[in-house]
Amino acid sequence: MTDRESEKVGSLLRELASGMAAEQAPVELEGRLLAAFKRHRAARFRRRAATAGLIAASIAILVFSARLVGDRDAAPAPRAASAPVSEPVNAPAVAAPETAPKRRPKPRMARTARRPRAAARQRDLEVATGFIPVAGEDMLGSLDRGYLVRVELPRTALRSFGLPMNEDRAAERVMADVLMGEDGLARAIRFIQ
Amino acid sequence: MNDSADEELLGQMVSGSEAAFVVLYRRCQGPTYRFALQMTGSREIAEEVTQEVFVTLIHSGGRYDPSRGPFLSWLLGIARNHVLRCLERERRYVGVEEGDFERDDPPEAEDPLAELSREEACRNLREAIPLLPIRYREAIVLCDLQEMSYEDAARTLDCAVGTVRSRLHRGRALLAAKLRGRERCLS
Numbered sequence: 001m002t003d004r005e006s007e008k009v010g011s012l013l014r015e016l017a018s019g020m021a022a023e024q025a026p027v028e029l030e031g032r033l034l035a036a037f038k039r040h041r042a043a044r045f046r047r048r049a050a051t052a053g054l055i056a057a058s059i060a061i062l063v064f065s066a067r068l069v070g071d072r073d074a075a076p077a078p079r080a081a082s083a084p085v086s087e088p089v090n091a092p093a094v095a096a097p098e099t100a101p102k103r104r105p106k107p108r109m110a111r112t113a114r115r116p117r118a119a120a121r122q123r124d125l126e127v128a129t130g131f132i133p134v135a136g137e138d139m140l141g142s143l144d145r146g147y148l149v150r151v152e153l154p155r156t157a158l159r160s161f162g163l164p165m166n167e168d169r170a171a172e173r174v175m176a177d178v179l180m181g182e183d184g185l186a187r188a189i190r191f192i193q
Numbered sequence: 194m195n196d197s198a199d200e201e202l203l204g205q206m207v208s209g210s211e212a213a214f215v216v217l218y219r220r221c222q223g224p225t226y227r228f229a230l231q232m233t234g235s236r237e238i239a240e241e242v243t244q245e246v247f248v249t250l251i252h253s254g255g256r257y258d259p260s261r262g263p264f265l266s267w268l269l270g271i272a273r274n275h276v277l278r279c280l281e282r283e284r285r286y287v288g289v290e291e292g293d294f295e296r297d298d299p300p301e302a303e304d305p306l307a308e309l310s311r312e313e314a315c316r317n318l319r320e321a322i323p324l325l326p327i328r329y330r331e332a333i334v335l336c337d338l339q340e341m342s343y344e345d346a347a348r349t350l351d352c353a354v355g356t357v358r359s360r361l362h363r364g365r366a367l368l369a370a371k372l373r374g375r376e377r378c379l380s
Contacts, residue, residue, distance in 0.1 A: 005369040012311075012318050013337040013365075019315065020338065025226040025243045030218060033247045034211070040251050041209050162207050164255045 048160045051153070052134045055178050056186050059149050063184075131179060131188040132161045143187055147180045150192075158191060199264035200257075207254045218247060224265060224339060225272050231334045232276045234323035238283070242275045249275075262348035266341070270349045273331065280327070314372060321371040329364030336361050 152173045158165040175192040197205075197213075199220065205213035222243060229242035249271050257267050322330060322338075335346040336357065343361075347354045 005373075006365060009318075009365045009369045009372070010337070012314055013333070013368075015311070016315055016318055017338045017340065020227055020231065023223070023227050023230060025222045026240055029222070029240060029244055030215070033218060033244065033251070034215065036248055037211060037214050037251050041211075044209070159255070162209075162255060 044160065048134075051157050051160045052186055055134070055151060055153070055176075055189070056184075058151055059178060059180060059186065060184065062149065127193045128177065129163065129191045131190045132163075133188050134178075134186045143179075143181050145182055146187065147182075149178045149180055151176055151178055161189065161191075163191065200259050203254055203257060203264060206250075214251070217250075221265060221268055222247070225268060228269055228272050228334060228339060229276050231322060231338050232273075232330060233280065234320070238276070238279050242272055242279060245275045246272045263345060266345045266348045269335070269339070269341075270351070273349060277327070317372055318368060321368055324371075325364055325367055329360050329367060332357055332360035333364040333368070337365075 153176050155165060155170055155172050155174045157176070158174060177190050177192060178186050179188040179190075181187050197216070199217065202213045202217045202220075206217055225246050226239050226243045230236060230239035233239060233242075246268060250268065257264060261267070322333060325333065331350055332346065335341045335349060336343065341349070343354045343357050347357045350357065
C-alpha cells in the first residue's frame with residue numbers, strides 16, 4: 001500500500017465515520033430495555049426482601065435460643081452473637097467502627113478469658129463494607145440503639161445488595177454484620193472479609 | 194444527571210435508578226449500535242446486539258471495574274462478544290481470506306482510487322469492511338470509525354496496543370487492495 005493509498009483509505013474511513021455518526025438504535029428499543037430494567041429491579045427487590053427475611057429469621061432463632069439457654073442457667077440473658085451499639089448510626093455508606101463487646105465477667109473464666117484477645121485479633125484482620133440499609137434509610141435514621149449480629153450468608157446475597165460477586169466463589173458463604181433495632185427488625189447490613 | 198460521568202451513572206443504575214439507566218442508555222446506545230452495524234453490516238443484528246448489550250448491563254453492571262479502562266471500552270467489549278456470537282450463529286458473512294483481497298501485480302495507475310467517485314468509493318468501502326477478516330475489521334471499526342484511542346481499543350479487544358496498530362495497518366492495506374480490485378473491475 002502506497003502512502004497515497006493509505007491517505008486515501010484513511011480519508012474515506014473518516015468520511016464513512018462521519019456519515020454514520022447519526023446512526024442510532026431504533027427508538028422502540030429504549031422502551032423494551034426500560035421494561036427489562038424495571039422487571040430486573042423488581043426481582044432484585046424481592047430477592048433482597050427474601051434475604052432480609054432470612055436474616056431476620058436467623059437472628060430471631062439465635063436470640064430465642066440464647067434466651068432459652070439463659071433462662072435454663074438462671075443467669076442474665078446472654079446476647080450470644082450480638083454486641084450492643086451504643087452510638088447512633090449515621091450515614092449508611094460509612095463503615096462504622098466495630099464496638100467492643102461489653103460482656104459481664106462470667107464464672108467460666110478459664111475459657112472466656114482468651115476470647116477478647118482472639119476477637120480483637122480477628123477484628124484486626126477484617127475488612128468491612130459500609131452499612132447498607134436493609135429496609136430503607138428512613139428506618140435507619142430513627143435508630144437510637146441497636147445490636148450488631150454476626151451471621152453467615154450465601155455469597156449470592158452480595159448481589160442482592162448491589163455488590164460485585166465473584167461467580168467462581170458463588171457456592172461459598174460470606175460473613176456479615178446485621179444491625180438490629182431494639183424492636184428486632186434488621187435495619188442495615190455490612191459484609192465482612 | 195446528564196453531566197454525570199458514565200461510572201457514576203452506572204453506580205446509580207446498579208442501585209436501582211431508572212433515570213440513571215435512561216441517561217446511560219441514551220449516551221451509549223449510539224456507539225454500541227454503530228459498532229455492531231459496522232462490524233456486521235446488518236441493522237437487524239446491530240439492533241439485536243444493542244439490546245443484548247444493555248440487558249447484560251442491567252444484570253451485570255456491577256461487574257464493571259473502573260481500573261480496567263473507560264466504561265465505553267468495557268461496553269463495546271461486551272458488544273464485541275455478542276457480535277462474534279451472532280456472526281458465528283448466522284454465518285452470514287463468510288470471512289474472506291487475506292489472499293482474496295491481494296493482487297500480486299502492482300497498481301496500474303499511480304492513484305487508482307482517484308478514479309472512483311468519492312461517493313462510490315465510500316459505498317465500496319462500507320461494503321468491504323464487513324468482509325474483512327474479523328481481527329482486522331475490529332481494529333478498523335474501533336480506531337477509524339469509532340475514533341477510539343489505540344489504548345482503549347486494546348482494552349476492548351483484550352490485546353496489546355502494538356497488536357492493534359499492526360492489525361489496523363494490515364486492515365487498511367486490505368481495504369486499499371479491495372478498492373483497487375473494484376476499480377479494475379469497473380475499468
